[in-house]
Amino acid sequence: MSLRIVVTVKYVPDATGDRHFADDLTVDRDDVDGLLSELDEYAVEQALQISENSDDDVEITVLTVGPEDAKDALRKALSMGADKAIHVEDDDLHGTDAIGTSLVLAKAIEKAGYDLVISGMASTDGTMGVVPALVAERLGVPQVTLLSEVSVEDGTVRGRRDGDAASEQLEASLPAVVSVTDQSGEARYPSFKGIMAAKKKPVQSWDLSDLDIEAEEVGLDGAFTKVETATARPARTAGTIVKNEGEGGKQLAEFLAGQKFI
Amino acid sequence: MAEVLVYVDHVDGAVRKPTLELLTLARRIGEPVAVALGSGAADTASVLAEHGAVKVLTHDASEYADYLVVPKVDALQAAVEAVSPAAVLVPSSAEGKEIAARLALRTGSGIITDAIDLEAGAEGPVATQSVFAASFTTTSRVVKGTPVITVKPNSAAVEAAPAAGAVEALAVTFSAQATGTKVTGRTPRESSGRPELTEAAIVVSGGRGVNGAENFAIIEALADSLGAAVGASRAAVDAGWYPHTNQVGQTGKSVSPQLYIANGISGAIQHRAGMQTSKTIVAVNKDAEAPIFDLVDYGVVGDLFDVVPQLTEEIKARKG
Numbered sequence: 351m352s353l354r355i356v357v358t359v360k361y362v363p364d365a366t367g368d369r370h371f372a373d374d375l376t377v378d379r380d381d382v383d384g385l386l387s388e389l390d391e392y393a394v395e396q397a398l399q400i401s402e403n404s405d406d407d408v409e410i411t412v413l414t415v416g417p418e419d420a421k422d423a424l425r426k427a428l429s430m431g432a433d434k435a436i437h438v439e440d441d442d443l444h445g446t447d448a449i450g451t452s453l454v455l456a457k458a459i460e461k462a463g464y465d466l467v468i469s470g471m472a473s474t475d476g477t478m479g480v481v482p483a484l485v486a487e488r489l490g491v492p493q494v495t496l497l498s499e500v501s502v503e504d505g506t507v508r509g510r511r512d513g514d515a516a517s518e519q520l521e522a523s524l525p526a527v528v529s530v531t532d533q534s535g536e537a538r539y540p541s542f543k544g545i546m547a548a549k550k551k552p553v554q555s556w557d558l559s560d561l562d563i564e565a566e567e568v569g570l571d572g573a574f575t576k577v578e579t580a581t582a583r584p585a586r587t588a589g590t591i592v593k594n595e596g597e598g599g600k601q602l603a604e605f606l607a608g609q610k611f612i
Numbered sequence: 613m614a615e616v617l618v619y620v621d622h623v624d625g626a627v628r629k630p631t632l633e634l635l636t637l638a639r640r641i642g643e644p645v646a647v648a649l650g651s652g653a654a655d656t657a658s659v660l661a662e663h664g665a666v667k668v669l670t671h672d673a674s675e676y677a678d679y680l681v682v683p684k685v686d687a688l689q690a691a692v693e694a695v696s697p698a699a700v701l702v703p704s705s706a707e708g709k710e711i712a713a714r715l716a717l718r719t720g721s722g723i724i725t726d727a728i729d730l731e732a733g734a735e736g737p738v739a740t741q742s743v744f745a746a747s748f749t750t751t752s753r754v755v756k757g758t759p760v761i762t763v764k765p766n767s768a769a770v771e772a773a774p775a776a777g778a779v780e781a782l783a784v785t786f787s788a789q790a791t792g793t794k795v796t797g798r799t800p801r802e803s804s805g806r807p808e809l810t811e812a813a814i815v816v817s818g819g820r821g822v823n824g825a826e827n828f829a830i831i832e833a834l835a836d837s838l839g840a841a842v843g844a845s846r847a848a849v850d851a852g853w854y855p856h857t858n859q860v861g862q863t864g865k866s867v868s869p870q871l872y873i874a875n876g877i878s879g880a881i882q883h884r885a886g887m888q889t890s891k892t893i894v895a896v897n898k899d900a901e902a903p904i905f906d907l908v909d910y911g912v913v914g915d916l917f918d919v920v921p922q923l924t925e926e927i928k929a930r931k932g
Contacts, residue, residue: 365885
């Protein structure tokens with residue numbers, strides 16, 4: 351038996367940097383350092399654990415859609431232990447929204463061949479958290495998403511989804527699309543050996559024509575949504591800061607009472 | 613007047629507050645038509661009518677509880693086809709966003725998630741979002757299909773607006789995908805007796821400075837004196853001091869209460885992403901340089917173990 355896992359990852363601007371919009375109201379990617387979205391590291395980690403716990407022959411492919419620099423995200427995943435990588439890159443992809451991204455991912459996943467797709471719970475820039483559900487809808491396979499625990503055995507994926515009202519145990523037959531949360535287990539750091547090995551692992555590049563996608567279906571013009579304005583949030587006006595000299599709690603209560611919270 | 617579909621989040625017929633907020637927003641765009649699914653669906657009608665629903669489409673089947681997400685997408689798709697609405701509004705829960713996304717794809721429509729405000733516009737509803745850890749505010753529009761928009765809790769007031777609320781049965785045929793992901797077990801969360809974190813008017817949170825699970829009792833005591841929900845920073849959750857369901861921040865809940873009280877929380881970007889849109893922000897931290905103080909309306913530089921109990925006592929005394 352073999353198990354083909356495709357892990358979708360995103361290259362995002364560093365959240366600790368000064369993130370902002372470009373003139374066309376897309377996310378500016380030039381002025382802020384990028385990296386593998388932290389939440390996708392959990393997806394790579396779970397793929398590696400499934401592989402380590404499996405008697406099957408498991409092959410892990412990391413897939414990203416993004417500009418040239420997005421290769422950095424693939425390289426990081428490869429250095430963690432993934433086997434190979436696919437980079438979908440095309441100038442016409444600039445400005446693609448979630449619906450368009452799911453089209454590109456689904457076509458690439460089908461072309462690569464898969465039994466299991468694993469994604470992070472959301473990207474750290476867009477934070478929508480909808481792409482795994484969209485990819486499942488497009489592929490027509492079960493969505494087993496937002497898992498804090500995941501396991502694969504005999505062609506069945508099982509996991510625990512911690513929702514607001516209840517914690518649910520889920521089960522689906524492969525092929526399936528899984529997403530994992532940051533509660534699924536800390537992601538490993540690449541070892542020196544892993545970093546060296548990653549340099550020799552294959553990274554394939556595909557463009558839209560490789561995936562039979564027309565330029566009009568994606569990009570800013572193909573988007574189903576349009577950002578009309580983006581405004582930097584005004585800095586909060588400086589508040590009152592007091593040093594506790596023994597009455598700090600009472601002073602705070604006085605402030606809250608003045609604001610009618612008490 | 614155009615109809616606007618509102619997906620009802622309810623537990624056995626008890627409608628959750630964010631759905632009532634959606635009815636307020638829906639009335640700005642058109643006539644709200646609610647869609648309630650699963651056990652107790654018909655019981656939602658009276659409360660929905662009081663808040664502006666002209667119609668309540670209901671359907672109950674075991675599939676809604678037994679399988680993940682897709683049966684609800686099938687039903688909402690049937691409702692869209694029956695009503696041809698001007699927009700579909702869904703509460704921004706994890707499940708709500710997944711339902712909305714699949715619905716949008718099926719109906720050839722765009723999706724906007726986590727709106728914090730919604731207005732009618734000449735070319736369709738305009739949604740306001742808070743992005744990049746609340747450092748930017750954007751306005752966006754769906755430009756193809758029937759706009760599908762998910763809205764965060766606390767984005768609008770709950771308003772009384774009596775309407776007919778006529779209950780109609782929704783005809784639903786489940787798709788082949790509906791039974792793909794089986795729910796084999798469900799453990800309801802134990803109620804803390806406190807308000808729901810995302811819906812609360814006041815949130816009291818603890819972070820690394822709380823320094824131990826046992827010390828969260830003083831955070832809870834402050835919360836209870838104010839009738840508040842309890843939150844925790846990622847540092848506190850990762851340390852195992854408080855449950856992940858209470859985590860405020862990028863990978864936890866995003867909250868926007870009237871008042872947010874951060875105790876022993878430095879204010880890392882990951883945390884700010886989840887609370888920066890709170891109306892009034894207050895912090896207690898012994899480090900005067902903590903970035904959280906850049907956000908506050910009022911801050912106390914001091915040991916939370918001195919300040920917080922004193923604050924709790926003072927609140928209790930004032931409330932008598």
